[in-house]
Amino acid sequence: MHAINKYSLFNVSKKLCGCFKYASHFVYHPEQISNKFGKTNKKNMYQAINEAMDLVLSKDSNSVVFGEDVGFGGVFRCTSGLRDRYGKDRVFNTPLCEQGIIGFGIGLAVAGTTAIAEIQFADYMFPAFDQLVNEAAKYRYRSGNLFDCGKLTVRTPCSAVGHGALYHSQSPESFYAHSPGLKIVIPRGAHKAKGLLLSCIRDPNPCIFFEPKMMYRLAVDDVPDDDYEFPLGKADVLIKGRDITLIGWGTQVHVLLEVAEIANKDFGISCEVIDLVTILPWDKQTVANSVKKTGRVIVSHEAPLTGGFGAEIAASIQEECFLYLESPIRRVTGYDTPFPHVFEQFYLPNKWKCLQAVKELVNY
Amino acid sequence: MMYSSVMLKRLTNLNFFKKQYMLYSSISGNIQDLSYRGINKVNFIPTLDINEPSLNSMPIFRILDDNGDIVSNCNSVPVIIPENDELLKMYKSMVLLSIMDKILYESQRQGRISFYMTNEGEEAAQIGSAAGIHFNDQVYGQYREAGVLLFRGFTPEQFMNQCFGNIEDLGKGKQMPVHYGSKDLNFVTLSSPLTTQLPQAVGTAYSFKLLKNNRCTIVYFGEGAASEGDAHAAFNFASTLNCPIIFFCRNNGFAISTPANEQYRGDGIISHGPGYGIATIRVDGNDILAVYNATLKAREYVMTNTRPLILEAMTYRRGHHSTSDDSTAYRSKDEIEQWANKNPITRLKKFLEKKNLWNDQYELEYTKDTKKQIMQMFAIASKKNKPNWKEMFNDVYYEIPDHLLEQMNSLENHISHYPEHYVIE
Numbered sequence: 045m046h047a048i049n050k051y052s053l054f055n056v057s058k059k060l061c062g063c064f065k066y067a068s069h070f071v072y073h074p075e076q077i078s079n080k081f082g083k084t085n086k087k088n089m090y091q092a093i094n095e096a097m098d099l100v101l102s103k104d105s106n107s108v109v110f111g112e113d114v115g116f117g118g119v120f121r122c123t124s125g126l127r128d129r130y131g132k133d134r135v136f137n138t139p140l141c142e143q144g145i146i147g148f149g150i151g152l153a154v155a156g157t158t159a160i161a162e163i164q165f166a167d168y169m170f171p172a173f174d175q176l177v178n179e180a181a182k183y184r185y186r187s188g189n190l191f192d193c194g195k196l197t198v199r200t201p202c203s204a205v206g207h208g209a210l211y212h213s214q215s216p217e218s219f220y221a222h223s224p225g226l227k228i229v230i231p232r233g234a235h236k237a238k239g240l241l242l243s244c245i246r247d248p249n250p251c252i253f254f255e256p257k258m259m260y261r262l263a264v265d266d267v268p269d270d271d272y273e274f275p276l277g278k279a280d281v282l283i284k285g286r287d288i289t290l291i292g293w294g295t296q297v298h299v300l301l302e303v304a305e306i307a308n309k310d311f312g313i314s315c316e317v318i319d320l321v322t323i324l325p326w327d328k329q330t331v332a333n334s335v336k337k338t339g340r341v342i343v344s345h346e347a348p349l350t351g352g353f354g355a356e357i358a359a360s361i362q363e364e365c366f367l368y369l370e371s372p373i374r375r376v377t378g379y380d381t382p383f384p385h386v387f388e389q390f391y392l393p394n395k396w397k398c399l400q401a402v403k404e405l406v407n408y
Numbered sequence: 409m410m411y412s413s414v415m416l417k418r419l420t421n422l423n424f425f426k427k428q429y430m431l432y433s434s435i436s437g438n439i440q441d442l443s444y445r446g447i448n449k450v451n452f453i454p455t456l457d458i459n460e461p462s463l464n465s466m467p468i469f470r471i472l473d474d475n476g477d478i479v480s481n482c483n484s485v486p487v488i489i490p491e492n493d494e495l496l497k498m499y500k501s502m503v504l505l506s507i508m509d510k511i512l513y514e515s516q517r518q519g520r521i522s523f524y525m526t527n528e529g530e531e532a533a534q535i536g537s538a539a540g541i542h543f544n545d546q547v548y549g550q551y552r553e554a555g556v557l558l559f560r561g562f563t564p565e566q567f568m569n570q571c572f573g574n575i576e577d578l579g580k581g582k583q584m585p586v587h588y589g590s591k592d593l594n595f596v597t598l599s600s601p602l603t604t605q606l607p608q609a610v611g612t613a614y615s616f617k618l619l620k621n622n623r624c625t626i627v628y629f630g631e632g633a634a635s636e637g638d639a640h641a642a643f644n645f646a647s648t649l650n651c652p653i654i655f656f657c658r659n660n661g662f663a664i665s666t667p668a669n670e671q672y673r674g675d676g677i678i679s680h681g682p683g684y685g686i687a688t689i690r691v692d693g694n695d696i697l698a699v700y701n702a703t704l705k706a707r708e709y710v711m712t713n714t715r716p717l718i719l720e721a722m723t724y725r726r727g728h729h730s731t732s733d734d735s736t737a738y739r740s741k742d743e744i745e746q747w748a749n750k751n752p753i754t755r756l757k758k759f760l761e762k763k764n765l766w767n768d769q770y771e772l773e774y775t776k777d778t779k780k781q782i783m784q785m786f787a788i789a790s791k792k793n794k795p796n797w798k799e800m801f802n803d804v805y806y807e808i809p810d811h812l813l814e815q816m817n818s819l820e821n822h823i824s825h826y827p828e829h830y831v832i833e
Binding site: 106108133134136138139141143144146147148149150151152153154155156157159171174175178179182183184185186187188189190191192194224225227247248249277325328329 | 546580591604606608609610611612613615616619625637638640641642644803806807809810811812
């Protein structure tokens with residue numbers, strides 16, 4: 045299942061220059077961070093992720109990093125330098141076989157080794173679906189806690205990249221959200237990525253860490269050099285507002301932040317923006333508190349509408365906040381089509397679609 | 409356009425050059441400077457041959473014949489016959505397993521437990537291999553390996569607690585019967601999806617290699633399971649990543665109703681070995697001494713070389729696939745009868761009798777006592793309570809997340825309103 049790697053993706057975009065415009069559909073909002081985690085430096089998301097793995101490998105001698113092409117640094121450079129530092133027994137290539145990678149990772153974790161597996165693109169996780177859903181997710185439960193694979197973390201690049209088409213753009217989080225036993229986490233940038241990845245690796249449950257690939261180079265934050273973690277299962281309220289709640293994760297958070305700015309500036313609408321951060325188990329409390337205050341809500345994700353995680357959030361909100369809702373819950377998402385190549389700009393739930401939804405709901 | 413046509417020309421030239429070169433090289437037949445990554449030695453031949461698979465099967469290693477005699481030419485290899493105590497332990501374990509099987513099979517027929525799978529005909533493959541590995545070695549099984557667990561010290565009570573899913577079940581009543589597991593005995597809890605345990609066992613073997621803890625893994629699977637993609641993944645990962653693992657295949661001729669000749673067309677499961685660069689042994693699975701020796705040898709090989717090995721035990725599934733299957737729907741009673749005469753238990757019994765370690769009187773007493781004990785244990789296991797229903801929400805995660813607590817409270821509230829509709833112990 046070899047993917048067109050990052051280089052070919054970028055090369056294609058250069059060669060076709062003039063035919064297509066690959067400006068990203070969002071503006072990255074760097075993190076405003078306190079210095080509570082110590083000294084920081086400007087890093088992009090792949091560097092932050094690399095640092096997280098570097099920290100784990102240096103502190104935990106029984107930890108390994110593996111997957112397709114991770115040895116030379118990975119097709120997105122996330123593992124660069126690690127093999128030189130920790131040896132080819134601890135940072136290594138596997139044969140090209142996703143079900144093998146995850147099964148192998150589970151076995152490492154069962155034996156107590158910290159296993160950080162990489163699936164080259166989230167689009168190629170499906171061959172490992174059985175190992176993730178039937179095995180990893182259910183290991184502790186079915187054995188009465190005799191065995192578990194809590195030391196397994198699966199990292200994988202996900203979401204739109206401008207021209208990734210069907211198999212380099214998918215956001216498959218909702219497939220896994222239906223699988224009790226897994227934790228699913230998606231960072232919105234470099235600062236969050238490092239802390240959340242460290243939490244995932246150390247969490248005693250198997251975690252899937254989706255990395256929105258468009259942000260690998262684009263998302264530059266002040267990232268602490270030290271070790272730090274963020275709690276899993278906790279959403280972040282990024283902008284406080286009165287009129288409507290906007291919920292997203294990953295890249296889409298930045299779309300929503302921009303929507304909030306425009307809505308405020310041009311229409312005087314006060315939006316509350318929430319990054320869900322963890323898809324499973326998700327932070328219902330933070331979401332419900334916000335919706336009870338604003339009375340209106342939009343959930344927005346790149347993945348298709350039907351069966352998307354937005355449906356789960358919307359259903360829970362109507363159950364928790366029925367008496368507080370002043371308009372229907374709206375989902376602004378990808379369409380129920382495969383992710384297209386030349387139509388990407390029409391497909392994505394971009395800021396204009398979200399803005400239209402905000403105006404419609406506020407005027408409902 | 410200009411650029412691409414130039415490139416095209418260059419490419420064509422290159423191909424032309426390559427063709428010339430290869431033609432030249434095959435004629436000269438003396439090429440030292442070419443190499444292909446991933447194959448060891450480069451030879452060219454001027455004839456176009458199709459490489460047909462060999463028609464010969466790999467022979468089957470055997471020590472005991474059907475009469476319980478050591479086969480005549482066996483002296484040529486250093487065969488290890490276990491001490492008398494060990495031999496008797498192996499024999500008694502096989503008999504115990506078959507008695508437990510009969511009782512639990514019957515109990516399922518009477519509706520006392522929901523499901524069962526017997527080990528009939530495969531007792532030697534299980535117990536012979538269990539005796540050949542170290543206690544510390546991690547076992548991953550499929551589901552027809554109760555004998556391995558039994559030999560390691562899992563008690564009949566523990567088997568029955570699991571089948572009843574009672575409060576003593578280590579798995580807390582969550583899985584179907586026969587899905588055993590024991591942390592203390594290094595036997596990873598079984599799961600129903602076939603072959604998923606193979607790449608996992610490879611991962612565990614890799615972990616052992618890193619830790620240099622002198623452990624290996626042994627992973628059991630049937631010949632049907634070997635058709636799954638996970639088997640391919642496991643063989644290839646184990647080989648490329650140099651893992652100390654024994655792949656133990658129970659080739660019993662059937663995957664439910666599918667005969668092995670509809671499962672593969674190569675020479676059984678060991679024929680995969682050479683393709684993956686993995687060493688192999690094929691053994692008579694009804695000959696416990698052969699299985700024991702083969703496993704000893706396999707373990708020594710995987711530990712010394714830090715390499716995998718595929719061990720294929722040829723046997724026959726004498727019982728039905730499970731209590732949900734009537735195997736006479738797809739195979740004849742004659743065939744089953746024929747294999748009943750090759751019973752691995754009888755074969756070892758004859759050997760023990762010739763060594764004056766066993767006789768019919770011992771047999772009678774042991775069988776009678778064992779049956780009695782197992783019936784008593786069965787009665788006790790059947791009367792034990794089931795775990796509290798709240799256990800259903802435990803161990804999904806290491807901790808219980810809020811949404812699961814909420815669901816547990818909601819069920820508690822529901823039960824308090826409708827207690828008469830539930831069996832609460």
